[in-house]
Amino acid sequence: MIRLAIKATGVIFTLALLLNLQICVLQANEKPARILFVTQSAGFVHGSVRRGDKPLAVSERVMTELGISSKLFRVDCTQDVKADFTKEKLQHYDIVMFYTTGKLPIDEVTLDYFFNTWLKQKNHGFIGTRSAADTFKDYEPYWDMIGGTFNGHPWSANTTVTITNHEPEHPIVKAWGSEFTLKDEIYQFKNWQPNKVRVLMSLNMQKTDLKRPSHIPICWCKSYGNGKVFHMSLGHREDVWTNPTYQQSLLGGIKWILGQAEGASEPNPSVSAKQQELAEAAAAK
Secondary structure: OOOHHHHHHHHHHHHHHHHHHHHHHHHHHHOOOEEEEOOOEOOOOOOOHOOOOOOOHHHHHHHHHHHHHHHOOOEEEOOHHHOOOHHHHHHHOOOOEEEEEEOOOOOOHHOOOOOOHOOOOOOOOEEEEEHHHHHHOOOHHHHHHHOOOOOOOOOOOOOEEEEEEEOOOOOOOOOOOEEEEOOEEEEEEOOOOOOEEEEEEOHHHOOOOOOEEEOOOEHHHHHHOOEEEEEEEEOHHHHHHHHHHHHHHHHHHHHHHHOOOOOOOOOOOHHHHHHHHHHHHHHOO
């Protein structure tokens, strides 16, 4: 009996070792996702994407370091879309991320492929940061994809604002908590599409000194075919990019796109309608 028990234990121990070895092999063979981070400016050039005499801008360095520390992804940064945003090169990426302005020199054929084929694939996604909505403003397929268009920034970069998180358990915005204050330049939008996006965070107009009778969305997401899109307009200031909470929010969004974190993407127009009502009431006081 003792001998049999030893043999049985040995078998179990051997199986456990084999299973652990298989898991280690699988983990070793797992390739990190790849992100193409476009920081080219055809309009205003933000300080967070300005390289100067350094190899990477602040936003690029943050994303590169975040990929290394998380071991979840690797980043290729480009300010040359003619060379790097092509049909052939897009095959190597899971996510495209924009911190851009203006009409970028991307040809119509490539844009059509990006919107209608590449982005609609499962576990593919687009991340719009900061001024991504100030890009291709006259090109409807783009702003229809991203959810809106930049329309000025009444709140300057030195303004401290209060932001409300409508879904504090959503992986994209979980890091922020239910409400927070932040110093950053805040955008307002036109071509806003509340019936096509899920609003995750908004400017709290009641707690903001400068009042406007409009809903000011800060972060939203949506499904796009089988792919996913999210946009967060924060990030004008360099210290926002170096803020660990901001970085964790981006990381949560990347996990969401890759299917590693669950979060709804269905439109919630009632949230935008309620925020519009609150903004009008605050501005009328």
